[in-house]
Amino acid sequence: MKLTGKNFIGSERSGSGKTFQAENPATCAVLSPEFFEATPAEINAAVEKASVAFQEYRDKTGIQKADFLEAIGEQIVALGAELIQRCTEETGLPEARIIGERGRTVGQLKLFAQLLREGSWVDARIDTADPARLPLPKPDVRSMLRPLGPVGIFGASNFPLAFSVAGGDTVSALAAGCTVVFKAHPAHPGTCELVANAIVEAVKISGMPDGTFSMVYGKSIEAGQFLVRHPLIKAIGFTGSYVGGKSIFDEANKRAEPIPVFAEMGSTNPVFILPEALSQRGEQISSELAASITQGVGQFCTNPGLVLVEESEGSTAFKKRIKNVFGDITSGVMLTHGMQENFSRGVERLQKVEGVRVLATGKNAGDGYQGIPSLLETTANTFLNEHTLEEEVFGPSSLIITAAKREDLMAVANKLSGHLTVTLHATENDLKEFSSLVSVLEQKAGRLIINGYPTGVEVCHSMVHGGPFPATSDSRSTSVGTRAITRFARPVCYQGFPQWLLPAELQDSNPNKISRLVNGNLQRD
Numbered sequence: 001m002k003l004t005g006k007n008f009i010g011s012e013r014s015g016s017g018k019t020f021q022a023e024n025p026a027t028c029a030v031l032s033p034e035f036f037e038a039t040p041a042e043i044n045a046a047v048e049k050a051s052v053a054f055q056e057y058r059d060k061t062g063i064q065k066a067d068f069l070e071a072i073g074e075q076i077v078a079l080g081a082e083l084i085q086r087c088t089e090e091t092g093l094p095e096a097r098i099i100g101e102r103g104r105t106v107g108q109l110k111l112f113a114q115l116l117r118e119g120s121w122v123d124a125r126i127d128t129a130d131p132a133r134l135p136l137p138k139p140d141v142r143s144m145l146r147p148l149g150p151v152g153i154f155g156a157s158n159f160p161l162a163f164s165v166a167g168g169d170t171v172s173a174l175a176a177g178c179t180v181v182f183k184a185h186p187a188h189p190g191t192c193e194l195v196a197n198a199i200v201e202a203v204k205i206s207g208m209p210d211g212t213f214s215m216v217y218g219k220s221i222e223a224g225q226f227l228v229r230h231p232l233i234k235a236i237g238f239t240g241s242y243v244g245g246k247s248i249f250d251e252a253n254k255r256a257e258p259i260p261v262f263a264e265m266g267s268t269n270p271v272f273i274l275p276e277a278l279s280q281r282g283e284q285i286s287s288e289l290a291a292s293i294t295q296g297v298g299q300f301c302t303n304p305g306l307v308l309v310e311e312s313e314g315s316t317a318f319k320k321r322i323k324n325v326f327g328d329i330t331s332g333v334m335l336t337h338g339m340q341e342n343f344s345r346g347v348e349r350l351q352k353v354e355g356v357r358v359l360a361t362g363k364n365a366g367d368g369y370q371g372i373p374s375l376l377e378t379t380a381n382t383f384l385n386e387h388t389l390e391e392e393v394f395g396p397s398s399l400i401i402t403a404a405k406r407e408d409l410m411a412v413a414n415k416l417s418g419h420l421t422v423t424l425h426a427t428e429n430d431l432k433e434f435s436s437l438v439s440v441l442e443q444k445a446g447r448l449i450i451n452g453y454p455t456g457v458e459v460c461h462s463m464v465h466g467g468p469f470p471a472t473s474d475s476r477s478t479s480v481g482t483r484a485i486t487r488f489a490r491p492v493c494y495q496g497f498p499q500w501l502l503p504a505e506l507q508d509s510n511p512n513k514i515s516r517l518v519n520g521n522l523q524r525d
Contacts, residue, residue: 001082001194005035007042008196010049010211011204014042020219022189025340026092026333026368035189038216043181043226046214050150050179051232053211058147058177060208061504062512065175066113068206072166073106075198075205083194087160090188092333092368097296101161108168108459112175115461115482119514121145123491124505126518139496142506145489147177148260149234152227154248155185155192156239157335158299163479164188165195165215168459169237169262172484178235179212183227186219187336221247228252228261235488238263239301239479242392242470249473262487263473264466266392267420267445268305269454272409272437274430277451278314285425286322289398290329290375292453294362297332297371298396299339302421302454305392307400308380310409315402319359322400323375326360331370334395340369343395347374350399353389355382359400371395380408384415413437418468418475419445421454444468446478 006015015036022031038046060068076083087098115121122144129140151173156163163169165182173180184192196215203212218224228236228251236252236259238245245263252261273285292304309315334340350356355378362373373396380403383389389399403409416422422445426434431450441448446467457465463481466472472479477487494502504511515524 001079001197003033003190003193005033005189005193007036007038007046007217008200008213008215009042009045010053010214011200014045017042020186022090022187023337024089024092025335025337028368031089031190035186035217037218037220038223040226043216043223044230046181046216047150047227047230047232049211050181050214053209054147054150054179056209057179057212060177062116062119064206065177066116068202068208069109069113069116069171069175071202071206072199073109075202076102076106076166076195079194079198083191086194087188087191090191091160091335093160093335098161101159104459105161105166108162108171109166111459111482112171112485115485116175119505119512120516121482121485122505122514124514124516126506126516128519141493141495142497142502143491143493144503144505145486146492148488148490149178150181150232151178151235151237151488152181152183152230152233154183154224154236154238154240157185157187157339158301160185160188160191161195163239165192166199168479168484169239173237173488174212176485176488178488180214181227181233182213182215183224184215184217186217189217224248225251229255231255231257233259235259236261236263237479237487240265241394242266245473246470260487261473262477262479264301264420264479265470265472266301266394267467267471268390268392269302269419269421269423270306270308270416271304271423271425271454272308272413272441273318274424274426274434275310275312275314276427276430277425278309278312278318280427281425282314282318283321286318287325288453290322290325292455293375293398294329294332294373294396295455297334298373299335299371299394300455302457303394304423304454305398306390307398308403308409308412309400310403310406319377319400323360326362326373326375329362329373331362331365331372332396333368334371337369339394340371343371343393343397346393346395347376347397350376350389350393353378353382353386355379355386356389356399362396373397375400377402380404380412383412390417410437410440413440413444416444418471420465420467420471421445421447421449423449423452423454425451446471446475
């Protein structure tokens with residue numbers, strides 16, 4: 001498929017603004033073609049088309065939307081080697097990683113299709129009328145979740161497929177019944193165009209209204225700001241940095257009609273290694289943790305950026321082992337030049353803090369935009385007195401914090417801000433002795449892990465990929481897993497409606513056979 005570099009205004013293509021090109025981060029070579037940054041007129045046209053399409057798309061049945069999502073997956077698979085090749089060129093990621101991520105993306109589409117076919121996600125609630133109730137008759141009241149409207153989605157840099165054009169935010173919005181205007185990430189625009197073509201083709205095949213999906217390019221911040229400010233956009237999904245997410249959140253709240261922003265903004269994902277686990281499994285943990293820190297050149301929002309241990313012979317031996325492991329790890333290519341520069345500056349910033357020292361540095365492979373593994377250490381006292389040490393350094397680095405005593409470890413836990421994940425390596429005895437620690441950490445993250453590693457986010461019904469601010473802008477939601485669908489829906493109540501005017505999910509006959517709360521009792525019939 002020949003890339004055009006043009007914006008998608010539904011099924012139409014448009015390109016009249018400034019242009020930019022992608023770059024291969026492994027070779028620093030500029031890639032063809034040129035891509036057109038969307039003008040305000042083009043973004044407006046995409047949003048207006050999405051608004052018109054929403055009036056039809058919102059009333060598509062769960063089965064119709066499920067067929068649509070599965071058609072998207074089929075069209076993505078049909079792109080074959082062309083998608084894999086372009087994606088590796090634009091990201092420097094290995095082919096195996098891209099193939100795996102494509103599988104995750106298609107699997108995610110199928111998972112939401114399964115949710116839609118089952119149908120109970122709408123949280124249907126029915127309270128039947130009781131005209132004989134005293135002192136006043138009870139009316140018939142029914143409610144369910146309904147889609148918000150056209151949604152603006154921003155693509156992530158580090159997952160060119162799974163958190164991009166057909167990624168979790170887009171899929172959950174489409175599943176909820178919202179139309180989508182997607183802002184492509186400028187780091188992999190060719191990959192974005194290929195996947196956008198697949199979605200537009202699926203729109204046609206599935207009989208969805210033109211404008212159900214659009215995609216615009218923009219390397220500068222103006223395109224994104226215009227999308228956030230547009231009065232017809234009813235919500236925003238974002239995955240990226242704290243600075244980017246917070247600026248979008250602030251912009252959305254300046255609107256005459258503020259809208260929800262579901263921003264996943266990164267995290268340092270603390271890992272607590274408790275004493276008995278450290279004594280029994282220190283060597284194993286050191287190797288596994290080093291692999292987790294440097295996996296994918298550390299370019300995961302769940303990368304373990306803080307490691308906490310209590311001072312002991314076990315912690316001394318652990319640091320010696322992980323230092324040796326880190327020293328043997330070779331650097332890898334980071335996704336963009338800007339990302340590599342930000343990583344290097346972040347490590348330098350940590351090194352300048354009094355009381356922080358470099359424990360180990362990996363080997364430099366030399367070619368392209370290399371992220372050199374860096375392991376640093378400090379004390380709990382230093383961490384408690386320097387809030388910047390908790391800030392994310394996006395890349396293959398981590399900071400080991402040693403607490404002189406248990407009280408210091410608890411003080412660090414209480415000081416933590418919001419994170420996506422918190423991990424505990426512990427034995428049964430450790431968990432009993434540190435039971436109060438678990439209670440504290442539950443307030444600090446969206447996902448708690450015992451004897452595992454945060455890198456690797458399972459796409460399933462129960463996953464929570466979110467957490468308290470500043471990890472996300474809304475700790476009540478998730479950006480991974482089927483619960484993500486509720487971000488783009490709102491409850492609507494229907495009082496005194498005749499049966500024929502009610503949505504199928506609320507009719508007495510329950511034609512879709514979904515689970516519903518009827519007069520306080522959960523039932524399917």
